[in-house]
Amino acid sequence: MTGARAWGVLRWVLLLAFATFFVLPLLALLDFSSKVPGSGERTGAYWQALAQDPTMSSAITTSLTLALLTVVGMVVLLVPTMVWVRLRVPRASRLVEFLCLLPLTIPALVIVVGIKNVYAWVTYLVGDSALTLAFVYVVLVLPYAYRAIDAALSGLDAVTLAEAARSLGASWGTVIVRVIVPNIWTGILAAAFISVALVLGEYTFSSLLHYDTLPVVIVLISKANAPESMAAALASIVFAALLLLLLSLLDRRRSPSEGK
Amino acid sequence: MSDTGSGSTTAAPRPRTSTSGVAVEMTDLHRSYGDVKALDGLDLHLSPGELVVLLGPSGCGKTTALRILAGLEKQDAGSIRVGDRDLSLVPANKRDMGMVFQAYSLFPHLTVLDNVAFGLKLRGVSRSERRTRAGDMLDLVGLGPQKDRYANQISGGQQQRVALARALAIEPAVLLLDEPLSALDAKVRVQLRDEIRRIQIDVGTTTLFVTHDQEEALAVADRVGVMKAGRLDQIATPSQLYSAPATPFVGEFVGLSNRIPAEVSEGSASVLGARLPVLPGSATGSGRALVRPESVTFVRATDGVARVVGLAFLGAVSHATAILDDGTQIVAQLDSAAAAALTIGDRVGIEIHPVPVLVVAS
Numbered sequence: 001m002t003g004a005r006a007w008g009v010l011r012w013v014l015l016l017a018f019a020t021f022f023v024l025p026l027l028a029l030l031d032f033s034s035k036v037p038g039s040g041e042r043t044g045a046y047w048q049a050l051a052q053d054p055t056m057s058s059a060i061t062t063s064l065t066l067a068l069l070t071v072v073g074m075v076v077l078l079v080p081t082m083v084w085v086r087l088r089v090p091r092a093s094r095l096v097e098f099l100c101l102l103p104l105t106i107p108a109l110v111i112v113v114g115i116k117n118v119y120a121w122v123t124y125l126v127g128d129s130a131l132t133l134a135f136v137y138v139v140l141v142l143p144y145a146y147r148a149i150d151a152a153l154s155g156l157d158a159v160t161l162a163e164a165a166r167s168l169g170a171s172w173g174t175v176i177v178r179v180i181v182p183n184i185w186t187g188i189l190a191a192a193f194i195s196v197a198l199v200l201g202e203y204t205f206s207s208l209l210h211y212d213t214l215p216v217v218i219v220l221i222s223k224a225n226a227p228e229s230m231a232a233a234l235a236s237i238v239f240a241a242l243l244l245l246l247l248s249l250l251d252r253r254r255s256p257s258e259g260k
Numbered sequence: 261m262s263d264t265g266s267g268s269t270t271a272a273p274r275p276r277t278s279t280s281g282v283a284v285e286m287t288d289l290h291r292s293y294g295d296v297k298a299l300d301g302l303d304l305h306l307s308p309g310e311l312v313v314l315l316g317p318s319g320c321g322k323t324t325a326l327r328i329l330a331g332l333e334k335q336d337a338g339s340i341r342v343g344d345r346d347l348s349l350v351p352a353n354k355r356d357m358g359m360v361f362q363a364y365s366l367f368p369h370l371t372v373l374d375n376v377a378f379g380l381k382l383r384g385v386s387r388s389e390r391r392t393r394a395g396d397m398l399d400l401v402g403l404g405p406q407k408d409r410y411a412n413q414i415s416g417g418q419q420q421r422v423a424l425a426r427a428l429a430i431e432p433a434v435l436l437l438d439e440p441l442s443a444l445d446a447k448v449r450v451q452l453r454d455e456i457r458r459i460q461i462d463v464g465t466t467t468l469f470v471t472h473d474q475e476e477a478l479a480v481a482d483r484v485g486v487m488k489a490g491r492l493d494q495i496a497t498p499s500q501l502y503s504a505p506a507t508p509f510v511g512e513f514v515g516l517s518n519r520i521p522a523e524v525s526e527g528s529a530s531v532l533g534a535r536l537p538v539l540p541g542s543a544t545g546s547g548r549a550l551v552r553p554e555s556v557t558f559v560r561a562t563d564g565v566a567r568v569v570g571l572a573f574l575g576a577v578s579h580a581t582a583i584l585d586d587g588t589q590i591v592a593q594l595d596s597a598a599a600a601a602l603t604i605g606d607r608v609g610i611e612i613h614p615v616p617v618l619v620v621a622s
Contacts, residue, residue: 156368157363157364157365160361160363160364160365161365161367163330163332163352163359163361163365164359164361164365164367164423164426165367165378166331166332166351166352166353167330167331167332167352167353167355167357167358167359167427167436168353168358168378168379168382168426168427168430169353169354169356169379169382169383169430170353170382171353174382179367182367182369183367183368183369185369
């Protein structure tokens with residue numbers, strides 16, 4: 001009994017320690033962004049300026065659109081590929097895993113240097129828009145998305161389920177959409193969460209390729225107006241947290257207690 | 261679609277009610293995996309409504325044969341006809357076969373009822389009708405009350421019943437059962453085995469059942485095909501297979517057999533002093549006779565040729581094991597009352613009933 005109580009206490013201590021570790025910087029951001037530098041007077045001016053700053057609002061739109069495009073691109077590229085490899089060409093799974101994990105092993109800076117040349121063509125072909133970053137972001141999120149989806153697929157006897165569906169008359173497309181995807185939905189959502197979080201925080205690529213995404217603009221503002229940039233940083237963190245919360249609620253709604 | 265006016269219409273209407281099966285013809289099937297020949301010229305014919313069991317040790321090709329019939333594997337050569345359709349090159353989803361797998365295969369995200377209705381949904385059956393039909397199928401396997409549950413909320417035996425209902429709901433041309441009972445415990449296995457047979461007779465669907473369990477095979481089959489190295493060694497009714505094995509392999513694989521030294525001459529075998537008729541395919545000269553335990557009786561005798569070394573009580577009957585002076589072990593199936601009179605170490609004489617035996621070269 002004392003052992004269980006000790007565990008309980010330890011759990012709370014750990015929770016508090018982590019909460020402090022994570023929340024303290026956020027509180028500091030809040031404090032700093034709502035204070036007139038030097039005087040210590042409270043002010044909402046920086047938050048107001050943030051809301052009215054056109055650069056900021058366009059950067060937010062860009063980053064959100066990028067997040068969406070990246071998630072869509074990732075799902076369209078990765079889900080069918082991984083399901084197909086698992087069902088039909090298991091021999092290729094090592095290769096696919098290797099390719100997906102590759103972006104993790106190469107430093108971002110190195111990729112940027114290489115990809116600049118590619119982007120000369122990208123801008124030539126599809127136009128010079130910040131949204132073209134989605135191409136490189138899809139590659140960037142592959143390692144994380146792969147892991148999430150792979151874990152979900154491993155928890156499933158996908159081969160047998162697919163064969164059962166095939167014998168019942170399902171085409172391969174139906175197998176993937178109606179049988180496999182609903183059962184790895186949690187993994188796909190996890191992959192989406194992580195992609196959104198990654199895109200909203202990505203700085204290196206957008207900065208070096210000269211596109212104004214949210215992190216880039218926050219850094220830009222911080223050079224001119226530190227408190228406003230902190231307000232922006234805090235806002236983007238809260239926003240991302242809310243977004244992830246929303247997505248996870250969506251997940252709960254989909255869980256099999258409702259069926260169809 | 262079924263307009264008779266058009267000369268190019270090739271798909272003849274195929275009337276099928278749930279009580280008339282169709283014939284299956286698998287001809288000269290070959291399939292290799294690298295150097296291993298899983299199927300080596302398999303010929304298998306199933307009559308309409310028949311339940312054929314493919315039996316054999318692991319690696320004999322029985323599962324490959326079933327999966328090729330299902331379209332889940334491709335044959336290297338050979339043809340498959342079901343009814344009047346040539347299915348040799350037809351993909352699995354167009355073959356119209358219901359299949360139950362060894363591994364649990366219910367879709368985890370669907371309820372039991374939706375699992376059963378899945379195939380009907382793909383066939384465009386209306387929602388209300390597929391719910392009714394799926395409900396009927398669940399009643400048939402005795403799981404009506406569980407229809408709103410998910411796979412992880414019911415037992416393994418129930419999952420296999422649902423899988424059976426799901427396979428039958430599409431009124432398949434052929435029902436394929438790939439070791440459906442292997443993952444279940446002994447009691448459920450026997451129960452479900454008998455139920456599968458009852459339902460199969462009920463719906464009359466031609467059925468191919470694959471198992472490595474000979475008791476299961478003998479219990480449910482109209483005919484049992486014993487496979488060895490990618491081809492059929494013998495296909496016959498369970499009783500023929502048991503009493504008149506055509507090959508040494510069948511004789512030893514199906515049921516327990518004693519291998520007793522024998523001398524064959526003029527169409528009969530001399531086995532421990534008894535003269536027994538021999539089955540076709542027997543070796544000539546000296547060999548070993550395959551004698552079933554129930555054809556052997558031990559009689560206590562101080563000058564007996566064998567010594568009792570083991571007694572196993574199995575309920576109504578017991579198995580007694582005796583050993584000849586040359587080291588040959590012989591098992592006799594005795595009434596438990598008769599076996600109770602024996603003790604280990606007793607000398608016994610051996611009587612062999614004059615039933616036909618297969619003699620194999622030793």
